[in-house]
Amino acid sequence: MSILPLMNVSDEFSYGGKAVQLGFAMRAGLPVPIGFSVSYQSVQDIVNNENKDLLNGLDEIISLLGDSCTVRSSAVGEDGVQASYAGIFRTELHLTNRSQLSNAIRRVASSIHSDQANQYRNKMGVTSTPKMAVIVQQTVRADCSGVMFTRHPITHIDERIIESCWGLGESVVSGRIIPDQYRVNRGATSSQLVRGMQDTAIYTSLNGGTVEVELEDHLKDQASLNDNQVRQLDRLAQSSEEHFGAGLDLEWAFASNSLYLLQCRKMTT
Numbered sequence: 001m002s003i004l005p006l007m008n009v010s011d012e013f014s015y016g017g018k019a020v021q022l023g024f025a026m027r028a029g030l031p032v033p034i035g036f037s038v039s040y041q042s043v044q045d046i047v048n049n050e051n052k053d054l055l056n057g058l059d060e061i062i063s064l065l066g067d068s069c070t071v072r073s074s075a076v077g078e079d080g081v082q083a084s085y086a087g088i089f090r091t092e093l094h095l096t097n098r099s100q101l102s103n104a105i106r107r108v109a110s111s112i113h114s115d116q117a118n119q120y121r122n123k124m125g126v127t128s129t130p131k132m133a134v135i136v137q138q139t140v141r142a143d144c145s146g147v148m149f150t151r152h153p154i155t156h157i158d159e160r161i162i163e164s165c166w167g168l169g170e171s172v173v174s175g176r177i178i179p180d181q182y183r184v185n186r187g188a189t190s191s192q193l194v195r196g197m198q199d200t201a202i203y204t205s206l207n208g209g210t211v212e213v214e215l216e217d218h219l220k221d222q223a224s225l226n227d228n229q230v231r232q233l234d235r236l237a238q239s240s241e242e243h244f245g246a247g248l249d250l251e252w253a254f255a256s257n258s259l260y261l262l263q264c265r266k267m268t269t
Contacts, residue, residue, distance in 0.1 A: 002042035003057065006035040006135060014039045016074030016133040021244070021264050028243045030236070032261050035137030036061055037074065038105065043134055046105050058098045061136055068139040068204070069095050071104040072263075075112060075130040088117050089132075093168065094139050094204040101136070108134050140260050141204050144224045145169040145253035146179055150237040151246060153267055160184040160237050164224040166215060167201030169251060169262075176200060176212070180224050188234035193223060232259050240264055 009015045009023035019037040026032045038046075045051040062069055073089035090111040092104035111117060112132045121129070146164035153161060162182040165171045172179045178196035185191070198215055205211040225233075233252065236259060240248050244264060251263040 002039045002045075002054065003061075004037050004039075006032070006037050006137070009037045013076060014041070014133065016040070016076050016131075018072065018074040018263065018265070019133060019135050022135065022261075025240070025243065025261060025264055028239075030239060030243070030261050030264075031259055033138045033140055034065065035069070035135055036065075038134045038136060040076065040131040040133045043105060043109050043132055046102055047109050055098065055102060058101050062095070062097065062101060065136070065138040067096055068141075068208075069101060070137050070139045071095065071101065071108050072135045072137065073108050073111065074133045074135050076133070088114075090114075091170075093170070093210050094141075094208055096208040100208050105134055105136075108132070139204060140253045140255050140262070142168050142253035142255050144229075145262075146172055146224075146251075148233055148237060148250045148252060149267060150241055150248040150250065151267070152183075153249075156247070158186055160186070160188075160234055162225070162230070162233055165196070165201065166198060166219055166224050167203045168210060169253065170202045170210065171198070171200065171212075176202075182225065182230060184230055184234055186234070186238075188231045191227075191230055195223065198224070229254060229259070236261060 006023050007026040009019045012020045015037045022032050042054055045054055071092040090108045092108060095101045095104050109132045112129060144164055144166050146169055149161040152159055163172060163179040165177055165179045171177045177198045180196045181194045183192040200212050201215050202210050202212050240250060247267045249265045249267045253260050253262055
């Protein structure tokens with residue numbers, strides 16, 4: 001099948017490493033948002049408008065995902081040990097109809113040829129262009145989000161390094177703000193916070209897509225995570241390492257007091 005529920009995906013050569021990892025995480029009971037994986041060939045068909053039945057099926061996907069979905073890259077070879085492509089390919093957020101979804105898939109697919117992607121391949125010594133599959137997931141309307149290394153990415157000390165921002169994690173990825181940074185020991189019995197600089201946040205907009213807004217004054221002076229959320233992230237790190245091994249790079253989000261795992265990859269150089 002060309003489109004599979006994310007939980008059922010196991011073929012990396014058709015659906016990419018990210019989809020396979022998230023499918024495994026879902027089967028392991030980790031809090032991954034529900035979604036579907038679109039194979040490389042089906043992405044090509046959508047890009048070329050060659051399969052009308054496939055395009056019609058996008059309406060059903062949106063309906064099943066609650067009328068709002070997000071498209072993430074899942075290229076073959078992405079999230080590998082030697083080259084993760086972290087932050088290189090596009091992510092399209094809060095898509096509410098077939099036109100938005102199909103155009104988002106095309107934009108994510110085309111990002112494989114972006115200047116940034118080409119420069120990254122040259123830097124990492126990768127000579128081939130990977131094939132682009134995509135993941136379509138339920139949108140997480142994040143109150144706060146960020147990234148977490150389950151071990152220190154430089155020193156490899158056994159501590160969690162968490163970067164957190166208000167709203168969607170795009171603020172961190174795009175460099176719009178300086179996130180809060182937490183150093184947390186295993187078990188979260190102690191933590192150290194270095195406050196960032198956050199004047200804006202990105203949230204989902206009413207008509208689809210996202211909007212950057214000025215952060216409310218009381219949030220500018222407030223840490224983006226509370227102690228309970230830090231403990232939840234430590235437990236997520238522990239659970240993820242039990243299934244994927246030590247030394248992970250996770251993307252996460254809190255929405256309405258629920259924690260979601262958005263990506264899980266091995267830390268790379």
